[in-house]
Structure formats: structure tokens, C-alpha cells
Amino acid sequence: MSMDMNDPMEKGPKRVGRRKFLDLVFKAMPAAGITLGTCGLSISSLRGEEEKKLEPPSEKNSYAMAVDIHKCIGCGRCAYACKKENKVPEDPHTVRTWVERYVIPVEGEALVDSPNGGIDGFPELPETKNILKSFFVPKLCNHCANPPCVQVCPVGATFQTKDGVILVDEKYCVGCRYCIQACPYGARYMHPVKHVADKCTFCYHRIAKGLVPACVEVCPTQARVFGDLNRQSSPIRRFLRFNAIKALKQELNTRPKVFYANADLEVR
Amino acid sequence: MEPTLVLALLEPFNGYIYPNEYFLQWELLIVLYPYLTGLVAGAFILASLERVFHVKALLPVYRLALLSALAFLIAAPLPLMAHLGHPERALEMLVTPHTASAMAMFGFVYAWYLLVVLLLEIWFDYRADIVNLSNSKTGLMKYVYKILTLGATDLSPEALQFDEKAGRLITIIGIPSAFMLHGYVGFIFGSIKANPWWSSVLMPIVFLFSAIVSGMAAVLLIYMVASWARWKPIDMACVNKLAEFLLYAMLVDFTLEILDFIHRLYESEESIHILSQLISDRLFISLIISQVLIGGLLPLFGILVGRYGKFPDEMRKMFYFLVGILIQVGIFSMRWNVVIGGQMFSKSLRGLTTYKVHLMGIEGLLVSIGFLILPLAVLFVLLRLLPPWLNEKSEEKAIPVA
Numbered sequence: 001m002s003m004d005m006n007d008p009m010e011k012g013p014k015r016v017g018r019r020k021f022l023d024l025v026f027k028a029m030p031a032a033g034i035t036l037g038t039c040g041l042s043i044s045s046l047r048g049e050e051e052k053k054l055e056p057p058s059e060k061n062s063y064a065m066a067v068d069i070h071k072c073i074g075c076g077r078c079a080y081a082c083k084k085e086n087k088v089p090e091d092p093h094t095v096r097t098w099v100e101r102y103v104i105p106v107e108g109e110a111l112v113d114s115p116n117g118g119i120d121g122f123p124e125l126p127e128t129k130n131i132l133k134s135f136f137v138p139k140l141c142n143h144c145a146n147p148p149c150v151q152v153c154p155v156g157a158t159f160q161t162k163d164g165v166i167l168v169d170e171k172y173c174v175g176c177r178y179c180i181q182a183c184p185y186g187a188r189y190m191h192p193v194k195h196v197a198d199k200c201t202f203c204y205h206r207i208a209k210g211l212v213p214a215c216v217e218v219c220p221t222q223a224r225v226f227g228d229l230n231r232q233s234s235p236i237r238r239f240l241r242f243n244a245i246k247a248l249k250q251e252l253n254t255r256p257k258v259f260y261a262n263a264d265l266e267v268r
Numbered sequence: 269m270e271p272t273l274v275l276a277l278l279e280p281f282n283g284y285i286y287p288n289e290y291f292l293q294w295e296l297l298i299v300l301y302p303y304l305t306g307l308v309a310g311a312f313i314l315a316s317l318e319r320v321f322h323v324k325a326l327l328p329v330y331r332l333a334l335l336s337a338l339a340f341l342i343a344a345p346l347p348l349m350a351h352l353g354h355p356e357r358a359l360e361m362l363v364t365p366h367t368a369s370a371m372a373m374f375g376f377v378y379a380w381y382l383l384v385v386l387l388l389e390i391w392f393d394y395r396a397d398i399v400n401l402s403n404s405k406t407g408l409m410k411y412v413y414k415i416l417t418l419g420a421t422d423l424s425p426e427a428l429q430f431d432e433k434a435g436r437l438i439t440i441i442g443i444p445s446a447f448m449l450h451g452y453v454g455f456i457f458g459s460i461k462a463n464p465w466w467s468s469v470l471m472p473i474v475f476l477f478s479a480i481v482s483g484m485a486a487v488l489l490i491y492m493v494a495s496w497a498r499w500k501p502i503d504m505a506c507v508n509k510l511a512e513f514l515l516y517a518m519l520v521d522f523t524l525e526i527l528d529f530i531h532r533l534y535e536s537e538e539s540i541h542i543l544s545q546l547i548s549d550r551l552f553i554s555l556i557i558s559q560v561l562i563g564g565l566l567p568l569f570g571i572l573v574g575r576y577g578k579f580p581d582e583m584r585k586m587f588y589f590l591v592g593i594l595i596q597v598g599i600f601s602m603r604w605n606v607v608i609g610g611q612m613f614s615k616s617l618r619g620l621t622t623y624k625v626h627l628m629g630i631e632g633l634l635v636s637i638g639f640l641i642l643p644l645a646v647l648f649v650l651l652r653l654l655p656p657w658l659n660e661k662s663e664e665k666a667i668p669v670a
Contacts, residue, residue, distance in 0.1 A: 092287060092290075093287055093288060094288065095287045095288060098286075100284075112283075112284035114286075114287055116287075148461065152369050152371065153366055153369055154360075154365065154369040154372035154374075155366055156369075173353070173357075174354050174355075175353015175354045175357075176352055178369070178371050180288075181462070181611075184615055185615070186287070186288045186615050189288040190353065195353030196354070252462065268616060268617065
């Protein structure tokens with residue numbers, strides 16, 4: 001860069017260059033963080049979540065998730081984050097959460113796909129003329145209030161925690177796979193290494209620390225909302241209040257705790 | 269041909285299945301389990317026809333039926349155990365059972381049936397023979413029989429009368445137990461509301477009657493083969509009677525299955541489209557051809573003709589033998605269609621998957637054949653230990669040949 005080009009900047013009113021601006025921003029960030037921190041604010045609290053201390057499971061909580069189908073862009077970050085966070089085997093046929101793409105043509109049957117659970121995104125649609133609508137639906141264990149998987153487990157290895165999360169005790173599971181058969185949502189799989197049933201835990205290790213599940217954390221559009229149904233200020237309570245809600249396969253009386261807003265008739 | 273079309277043809281799926289549904293969870297071993305327990309229940313109910321309902325023509329197969337039931341019962345849980353992800357934890361089902369689980373109750377139904385019903389009944393029935401054998405045999409076998417007497421060596425008329433009474437009482441308890449044993453196997457499938465192919469209140473009763481059919485046919489086959497192997501004549505009155513009961517059981521079984529089918533079709537629930545596709549695309553050979561035609565209607569027709577047609581006895585025997593084999597094919601296909609068929613469609617009700625039997629491996633064909641041969645080997649040992657034909661001469665006198 002020549003001296004001539006710098007001259008006008010030095011002579012004129014004092015202006016901040018791009019480089020200088022970024023430098024200032026980076027320097028100011030820790031200070032801003034401290035300020036926000038001292039005011040009792042954090043990124044999570046800005047999103048409507050409250051940090052809380054590590055607590056043992058309690059009947060006071062009732063965890064649930066909600067999904068706004070209109071917000072889901074099918075990026076598959078949730079499915080990817082879940083695999084990483086929970087060390088789920090990379091096999092595309094062992095997933096704790098996945099994203100389905102629904103393509104509803106003007107005439108004919110709906111087309112649904114979920115290649116590799118949506119982790120790698122979705123292939124281009126071959127024909128775009130006759131599509132009435134298309135949308136993405138993230139799926140996971142519904143953590144049913146009346147869970148058929150818990151009912152059928154012969155040894156009680158799969159159980160419902162006091163705060164309503166369905167878990168599998170991998171040290172106790174005999175690997176009979178009856179729970180996989182009993183789950184109406186296809187949410188369970190046989191762990192290829194541990195030889196026990198495995199499934200979504202709502203990232204129990206995270207929620208017990210007051211964090212949200214990994215899939216919720218990474219969702220760029222906040223299509224997934226997580227919270228405690230028993231807490232008035234919980235984002236999930238707000239979600240349920242302001243949206244018309246549907247749950248999957250309600251006719252089976254499983255009483256799911258994953259709720260969907262803007263779900264099409266075809267979603268099942 | 270367009271590349272997408274080629275892919276579609278190579279793809280073993282139609283439509284959409286949930287990602288976790290790619291692999292079938294219950295394979296060939298789980299097909300064997302209801303098949304084997306069905307043979308137990310059927311064989312026992314056949315034995316009870318003689319004992320409780322005094323169908324004296326069936327006396328030649330009474331003890332054989334009991335021993336067959338025991339042999340199949342010993343083998344029945346083995347494929348289940350082999351299938352578990354952690355077989356070493358299998359006993360947890362008995363030690364710390366989850367009482368709401370239909371599967372956990374299997375241990376108790378099984379233990380009840382094995383210990384309270386079958387072993388006790390066989391023991392009371394054979395006690396006098398065991399005492400006699402412990403006196404007449406020499407060497408190691410003498411002591412084996414001595415142990416089997418459990419110290420009860422009294423052969424007085426009062427003691428024998430007690431044996432008879434106790435045996436009868438156990439059989440009376442045994443009939444509902446046998447119903448429970450196999451009805452319960454049907455319940456394991458029928459109570460899964462997530463699966464529309466399984467979820468049916470008729471499932472336990474369909475399983476029960478198909479069990480009676482398969483068990484009776486199995487005893488018929490075993491009796492004929494055992495008689496041929498021993499160069500003894502086949503008691504025609506016995507096999508004719510057996511054929512009659514088999515015919516009744518088949519009629520009830522077939523009616524129930526048709527009822528189930530019509531009921532589903534008429535109710536026409538959400539799942540009807542995928543289930544129709546399942547039958548036409550995936551189960552056509554095993555359901556329509558193997559279960560209904562070859563294993564259902566053909567033996568039904570065969571047994572009608574064989575029993576009531578005017579044939580010499582040798583011809584009749586051939587009819588019965590073939591019918592017995594066809595019934596086994598049919599009932600095995602039925603178990604296959606329930607267990608495998610129930611997993612070949614997605615619970616999204618949008619697609620079908622496939623299943624290929626492997627030759628090797630724990631879920632493979634060879635192991636399964638081994639599990640099918642095993643009860644026959646157990647039966648062979650039992651027949652050597654407790655020959656059912658010890659009192660054959662007295663039976664021949666007792667029953668006039670029809």
C-alpha cells in the first residue's frame with residue numbers, strides 16, 4: 001500500500017479502518033461479556049433459558065421438546081450434533097434423531113426421505129414443477145408419558161426418570177429388542193457395539209446441568225425448543241401457548257412429549 | 269434406463285422407512301421360538317385328550333406326546349437366549365422381572381409348565397415303570413433310575429392309584445397351562461400396539477389353535493416314524509382318531525385366521541394399504557403359497573380325503589404322513605409371516621424393507637436347523653430313558669382295533 005493512499009485518511013477527520021474496527025471489537029468483547037455477566041445476563045438467558053445448578057432428577061421437572069416445522073430448514077445440524085455429543089455409531093441406520101423431508105405433489109402420494117438421517121443434507125429434487133409443498137420434520141424419541149417401551153422391557157432396564165425422560169440402563173439391558181418393536185416411532189436401535197437398546201436421552205447429561213440438548217443448542221433457526229413443562233417461564237410453555245400443537249400417533253395413547261407446530265396431515 | 273430407476277430397482281426398499289428400521293430386530297431364531305413352543309402346547313393337549321377326555325384310541329401316543337412336549341419345551345427357550353444381546357443377563361428376567369412386561373412373564377409361565385405340569389405328570393405316569401427299571405437294570409443305569417424314583421418306590425395298589433389320580437389332576441391343571449403357554453406367545457406379539465400387523469386381540473387364540481394343529485401333526489409324524497423304526501405296526505385306530513382331531517383343529521384354526529383377515533380388511537384402518545402391499549410384494553410366497561395353499565388348504569383337503577375316502581390302510585398312512593409334513597410347513601410359514609412379516613413394513617406405514625436369511629452366524633440357517641434338530645435329539649434320549657411302549661402289550665389287549 002502506498003503512502004499516497006494513506007495521506008487523505010491522516011489529514012481528514014479521524015476515521016476507523018476495517019482492520020482497526022475488528023481489532024476494537026475483539027478487544028471490547030471480554031469487557032462486554034463481563035458487563036453482561038455482572039448484569040446477570042447470558043446468551044442462554046437472552047434466548048429465554050435460565051442457567052441452573054446441577055440438580056438430581058426431581059418430580060418438579062417435566063422435560064419436553066417442541067418443533068416448529070415451518071422453521072426447520074433441513075440442514076441436519078441437529079442430527080450431526082447428536083451423533084457427536086452422544087457418540088452414536090456413525091452407521092446411518094443407528095440414529096437418535098433424524099430429519100425427514102416431505103415432498104407433497106399436487107397429485108399423488110407424498111414422498112418422504114431421510115438420507116443418512118439428514119446429516120448430509122438432502123439431494124436436489126428431480127422435478128420441481130408439480131410440488132404442492134415441501135417441508136422438513138425433525139424426529140426423535142417422543143419421551144412418552146405412557147411409554148410402551150418401558151412397559152414391555154422384561155427387566156426394567158428402560159425406565160422413566162422422575163422428570164419424565166425415558167432412559168436405558170446399558171448395564172442392565174439384556175438386548176431382547178422388545179422395546180424396539182414396541183416403539184411406534186422407530187426411535188430405538190440396537191447399539192452395534194454395546195449390544196443393548198439405545199435411544200435419545202434428551203441429552204440427560206446436559207439437561208441435568210441446566211443446558212439444553214445438543215440438537216436444540218445447534219439448531220440455527222431455533223426450530224427445536226426444549227424446556228420444563230412445569231415451569232411457567234419455560235420457552236416450551238410459551239411455544240405451546242402460541243402454537244396449534246400436534247403430537248405424533250396420538251391415537252396410540254402414548255402421550256408423547258415432543259410437540260409439533262405447523263405439522264402437515266402427512267406427518268406420522 | 270435412467271440412473272434413478274436403476275437405483276430404485278437395486279434398492280431393497282419401497283417407499284420410506286425410518287432410519288432405525290433398516291435392520292430386522294427379530295430374525296430366524298425368533299421364528300423358531302413360537303414354532304417350538306407351539307409344538308409343546310399341541311403335543312400336551314393331544315396327551316390330555318386321552319387322559320382327561322378318555323379318548324382311549326389315542327393311548328398309543330399318550331406317553332409319546334408327553335415326551336415330545338418335554339423335548340420341545342427344553343429346546344424352546346434356547347433360540348431366545350441365543351438371540352439376546354447379552355445372554356449372560358438372561359436370568360435377570362427371572363430374578364428381577366419387570367412385572368408389566370409380557371416377556372418377563374415367560375420365565376414364570378415356562379417354569380410353571382416345565383416343573384409343575386410336564387415333569388410332574390411324566391414322573392407320576394412313569395413312576396411304577398421307573399421303580400421296575402431300577403430293579404431290573406444293572407450298572408450305571410440302575411442308579412440313574414434309582415435317582416429318578418426320588419425315593420418313592422412303593423408299588424402297592426394304593427400308591428399306584430394315587431399316581432393315577434395325581435396324574436389326572438395335573439393334566440387338568442395342564443390344559444389351561446398349555447393354553448396359557450402358547451396363548452401367551454401370541455400375546456407377546458398381539459399386544460404390541462405399535463405394530464398393526466401384530467396388534468390383534470385374535471393373535472393369542474390364532475397362535476393357540478395353530479399350536480394345537482402343529483403339535484398334533486408333529487406327534488402323528490413322530491409316532492409313525494418311531495413305529496417304522498421299531499418295525500412295529502402302526503395302530504390305525506389311533507392315527508385315524510388323531511387325523512379326526514387334527515381335522516377339527518385345522519378347521520377352527522383356518523376359520524380364525526380367515527376371520528382375522530376379513531376383520532382387518534373390513535375395518536380398513538390406516539395401515540391397510542401398507543399391509544396389502546406387504547402381502548402382495550413381500551409375503552406372497554410365504555403367506556399365500558406356503559401358509560394358505562400348501563400348508564393350509566392342501567393338508568385340509570388331504571386329511572379329509574385320507575380319513576374319509578375309501579383307501580387301504582397303507583395308502584391312508586401315506587396321506588397322513590404327507591399331511592403331517594405339509595402342516596409343519598404351513599405352521600412354520602405362519603410363524604415366519606408373523607415374526608418376519610411384522611418387521612418388513614415401516615411403522616411410518618410408508619415403505620417396505622426386505623430380509624435375507626444368512627447361512628452362517630448365530631441368526632443363520634445352519635444354527636436354526638441345529639435348533640430344530642436339537643429337540644429331536646433330546647426326544648431320542650428321552651425315548652431311550654423312558655420308553656413309552658413299555659406297556660404296549662397290555663394296550664393292544666385293551667383296545668379293540670377299529
